[in-house]
Amino acid sequence: MSLSICDECSALSVPIAQFKPVCSNCGWRELCLPAGLSLEELARIERFVSARRKVKRGHSLYQVDDPFAAVYAVWKGFFKSNAYLEDGREQVTGFHMPGDLIGVDGINADRHTCNAIALEDSDVCVIPFSRFEELSNEVPRLRRQFHVMMSRGMARGQAAMLLLGSMYGDQRLASFLLNMSQRVAARGQPSSELHLCMTRLEIGSFLGLTFETVSRFLSKFHEERLISIHRRTIRILETAGLRNIIAGPSERRSAYYANTLGG
Amino acid sequence: MSLSICDECSALSVPIAQFKPVCSNCGWRELCLPAGLSLEELARIERFVSARRKVKRGHSLYQVDDPFAAVYAVWKGFFKSNAYLEDGREQVTGFHMPGDLIGVDGINADRHTCNAIALEDSDVCVIPFSRFEELSNEVPRLRRQFHVMMSRGMARGQAAMLLLGSMYGDQRLASFLLNMSQRVAARGQPSSELHLCMTRLEIGSFLGLTFETVSRFLSKFHEERLISIHRRTIRILETAGLRNIIAGPSERRSAYYANTLGG
DNA sequence: CGTTGCGTTGAATAAGGTCAAATAGAGTGG
């Protein structure tokens, strides 16, 4: 259950100079910390994002109780955040794709409070935190963007509470699919075809459902021609149909519910 | 359902000078933004916390879509954060007591994304945000504490997901009671007697349960002599018993589960 | 070609929601 940080992965931290794509020509720039920065400001932040780190599928970027030293911008790949309950069950608390900022949970107690595990081979930009705090002093827009991204994280938590606290299983799953689709779209990728690289168990954990229930509702959506399923590739056929499910089971269907759930 | 900001409450914003207690001799200092600051640093922040505002019971400090201008430190009273679903149902996303920082959700989109409603007559310290960001540049410890409090907010969101996603109703309620008790204790008040100023409906909404279920479990805890109930005053008689409930229904009882749920 | 992990499906069961009725206080007006 608990993965330890392996030497193999640690050894894969390499100076960013070895990589061509730095912030200024990174495709996720406007989703990430450098959003809105001038070229000159970009240059300052680039000098200081110290390294990019590779994390192999199934391995962890950080774990509960690891000392907090840096936050990370996902550059390539896919992560989940999770925590383990005493009885061994897993609770997935988020999914993270390129452009997302993770590790912020560690600021609070100077230790990480969850695990970040790569669901596919991934690369992250390492942002040493205390140096970052200093730099953000000198670049107000950077500071503001950091606060925006923190605030966004809290908003996602709120949306998750809303989802877990007041929706049925099928509504949760429909929200999840639309939200994933929306996030993929925000990254300029075809959003109707989702390559979910997580298991049904992980989706279920995130949505507060068992994996059997997830599977059942996926099958139900498929029967209703709202989606098609090919292993972990899901194609959304009827966005409106999924929205209808979220809106409720027939009568009360005032306004379409904007899917605000986050990762 | 939706309360509008009333003139009565708005008129109650008053310069903080009219109040004796400023940060340096505020009892919540070490829980709040000034935590760890020197007297000199305190003086700087005091000059700048512009006003304290009164919010009457049932009225809102801010509402969804209100433009974001300030964050608030609860000084006296009790708040809930909530959002309304399209069908009119309420989702309570947090409870806030003195020393808590609220309104941070607004940074993200420059508008508030939830409502903050006073559950009893309350006072908050108004912290204009852009001025605060500037000041925090000059006082690194203040900046850090702000980040810590944001991070703590995210950790609470995570804990809430854990609670909503992987616990039974009785476990959720027991977690809630222990958590409230712990937060009261952190404020130096007797923690065995809780004066909950929210309704069963609000507790239920927060915990993802109906108010009937909340009532039933409270009665069950009472029967089991774990708590005593007097309207909204609840006395915790058996902390260990509540922890047992959280740990699980009999067998698997490895380690006691630390209640990390937040408001 | 067996093993192993993931996914699907069915039947039985439990947890909690829904509906309904009764009770208890707090506040109001006479």
Next chain:
DNA sequence: CCACTCTATTTGACCTTATTCAACGCAACG
């Protein structure tokens, strides 16, 4: 002070939803 009203709360009966337990299919991999 009392009857009346309103809301919050408790409790019971019933029913929906999702979990649990179990069997089986399928693909990847040694």
